[in-house]
Amino acid sequence: MQRTQFGAMACSIARTLDVIGEPWSPLILRDVYAGTHRFEQLQRGLGISRKVLTERLNWLVEQGVLAQREYSARPVRHEYLLTDKGRELCDLLLVMVRWGDRWTAGDAGPPVLYRHHACGKISHVELRCSECEQPMRATDIDLLPGPGAHPPS
Amino acid sequence: MQRTQFGAMACSIARTLDVIGEPWSPLILRDVYAGTHRFEQLQRGLGISRKVLTERLNWLVEQGVLAQREYSARPVRHEYLLTDKGRELCDLLLVMVRWGDRWTAGDAGPPVLYRHHACGKISHVELRCSECEQPMRATDIDLLPGPGAHPPS
DNA sequence: CAGAGTCAGTTCCTTGAAGGAACCATCTTG
DNA sequence: CAAGATGGTTCCTTCAAGGAACTGACTCTG
Numbered sequence: 006m007q008r009t010q011f012g013a014m015a016c017s018i019a020r021t022l023d024v025i026g027e028p029w030s031p032l033i034l035r036d037v038y039a040g041t042h043r044f045e046q047l048q049r050g051l052g053i054s055r056k057v058l059t060e061r062l063n064w065l066v067e068q069g070v071l072a073q074r075e076y077s078a079r080p081v082r083h084e085y086l087l088t089d090k091g092r093e094l095c096d097l098l099l100v101m102v103r104w105g106d107r108w109t110a111g112d113a114g115p116p117v118l119y120r121h122h123a124c125g126k127i128s129h130v131e132l133r134c135s136e137c138e139q140p141m142r143a144t145d146i147d148l149l150p151g152p153g154a155h156p157p158s
Numbered sequence: 159m160q161r162t163q164f165g166a167m168a169c170s171i172a173r174t175l176d177v178i179g180e181p182w183s184p185l186i187l188r189d190v191y192a193g194t195h196r197f198e199q200l201q202r203g204l205g206i207s208r209k210v211l212t213e214r215l216n217w218l219v220e221q222g223v224l225a226q227r228e229y230s231a232r233p234v235r236h237e238y239l240l241t242d243k244g245r246e247l248c249d250l251l252l253v254m255v256r257w258g259d260r261w262t263a264g265d266a267g268p269p270v271l272y273r274h275h276a277c278g279k280i281s282h283v284e285l286r287c288s289e290c291e292q293p294m295r296a297t298d299i300d301l302l303p304g305p306g307a308h309p310p311s
Numbered sequence: 312c313a314g315a316g317t318c319a320g321t322t323c324c325t326t327g328a329a330g331g332a333a334c335c336a337t338c339t340t341g
Numbered sequence: 342c343a344a345g346a347t348g349g350t351t352c353c354t355t356c357a358a359g360g361a362a363c364t365g366a367c368t369c370t371g
Contacts, residue, residue, distance in 0.1 A: 009181075009205065009330080015269040017258025018188050018251055024262070026181060028162075028358080035171050038296060044319050052162065054359050059320060080366045082318070090261050095296030096285050098171055100253045105170025108243055109177070114305035116168040122298045124290035132249050133286045137277035143191060143248030145275045152267035162359080181329080197348050207330050212349065233337040235347070 015154060024068050025094060029053055031101070033061055034087075037071060038095050042084035070094060099130045168307060177221050178247060182206055184254070186214055187240075190224060191248050195237035223247060252283045 012023035025031055032051055041047050048058050062085060065071040070091035073083040087095070099119075106115040106129065118127050134141040165176035178184055185204055194200050201211050215238060218224040223244035226236040240248070252272075259268040259282065271280050287294040 011185075012262075016185075016188070017255045017263060017268060017270070018184060019258075020262040021254040021258040022181075022184060026184070028175075028179060031171060031175060031179070032164075032169075035169075039301065045317080048319090054361095055320070056322085056360085057358060060357095077318095077367090080318075080368095092295075092297060093257055093260070097250070097253050097257060099285060099294070099296055099299075100250050101174040102170045104246055104250060105172075105174040107246070109165075109173040110170060110306050115170060116304050116306040117170070118302040118304040120300045120302060121287045121289065121292075121294055122300070123292045123294075124287060126287075126289040127302075128287045128289040128294070130285045130294050131288045131291075132252060132283045133291075134274045134277060134279075134281045135284045136274065136279040136281040138284075138286075138291075139274075139276045141252070141274055141276075141281070141283050142245075143252055144245060146252075147273045147275070148192060149271040149273060149280075151269050151271040153263050153269040198346080201348090207332095208349070209331085209351085210329060213328095230338090230347095233347075235338095 021097075024070060025065075025097075027061065027064075029057060030061055030065065031098060033058070033065065034070070034091065034094060035098055037085055037087055037091075038098065042086060043082075044085075047085075065091070096130075100132075103129045174250075177223065178218075178250075180214065180217075182210060183214055183218065184251060186211070186218065187223070187244065187247060188251055190238055190240055190244075191251065195239060196235075197238075200238075218244070249283075253285075256282045 010023065011019035011026065014020065025034060029051065033047060033053075036047055036050055041050055044058065044062070047053070047062075048055055051058070053061075062071065066073055066085070068090075069088055071085045072088050074086055076082055076084050102115075102117070102119070110116070119129060120126065121128050132141050133139065163176065164172035164179065167173065178187065182204065186200060186206075189200055189203055194203055197211065197215070200206070200215075201208055204211070206214075215224065219226055219238070221243075222241055224238045225241050227239055229235055229237050255268075255270070255272070263269070272282060273279065274281050285294050286292065
């Protein structure tokens with residue numbers, strides 16, 4: 006990955022990027038979310054180099070985003086599953102999908118549609134305030150220093 | 159950046175990554191959003207190499223995420239501002255912040271707090287369904303092929 | 312029971328992007 | 342007129358991504 010490590014910055018964006026900011030990581034997450042759990046399937050589906058896939062999977066397991074489950078002993082074989090931490094990361098994917106659908110899909114329209122279980126309709130995500138439930142966009146907020154604002158040293 | 163180009167994939171996640179998936183791009187977007195508009199300020203604040211900053215800014219302008227505005231002729235000097243397309247990308251940053259605050263902030267607490275204009279409260283973003291307004295998580299949906307599902311060739 | 316196939320890696324080499332420092336060009340200020 | 346500010350550009354080094362071949366442990370088929 007990049008040489009500059011983002012993990013140590015006092016910024017939740019940088020720290021999130023440290024976990025899934027490397028190329029391929031969000032796409033691996035997407036495929037695991039969509040039901041692809043095994044090394045060979047992931048490699049073929051993505052067209053990613055086996056070396057990089059190994060590195061990414063190990064990193065994501067180390068970070069607690071994915072978990073390995075043994076589905077065969079002799080030979081030992083693991084599949085990769087989302088943890089709670091990883092499942093919440095998928096929210097990020099939904100927002101990326103929304104932006105990509107709006108701004109990059111063009112005339113062809115969105116490549117994938119999303120049907121919400123609760124209402125059964127084809128829909129997309131919207132961002133709302135956790136307090137008042139009104140829409141909350143980046144332009145609707147003020148930034149204030151929080152308790153973790155000071156760098157560790 | 160990575161050698162494999164994501165932009166051509168029939169996937170809105172990959173296409174979004176093609177625009178801001180490279181290292182530094184989301185942090186540049188964050189700083190421009192937070193009010194840092196000039197080259198020198200961005201470079202110092204991020205600690206990014208000047209070469210890479212030049213490349214990223216040009217790419218983001220080319221993609222229509224940032225716009226250049228001349229604030230001085232003789233010598234020609236531009237500042238970088240968000241477009242509508244870029245402003246909507248900042249929604250992604252809010253979701254990254256939310257995840258980073260929950261899973262990486264640790265005991266120190268979140269480094270930045272967000273006050274929603276509409277209600278004045280410190281809050282965070284939640285994902286809701288655009289149709290029924292109920293919470294919408296990655297686990298609450300089915301995926302269906304959309305009109306743009308077929309690769310261009 | 313030999314040979315092919317599956318699966319999950321590992322190793323090796325090449326290429327190209329990131330880091331970092333120095334340099335440049337154009338103005339402004341003291 | 343020398344410094345400083347500003348926004349780049351150039352150059353070199355280092356390290357990560359791509360890609361192909363190889364390994365090792367099994368299983369399946371004739």
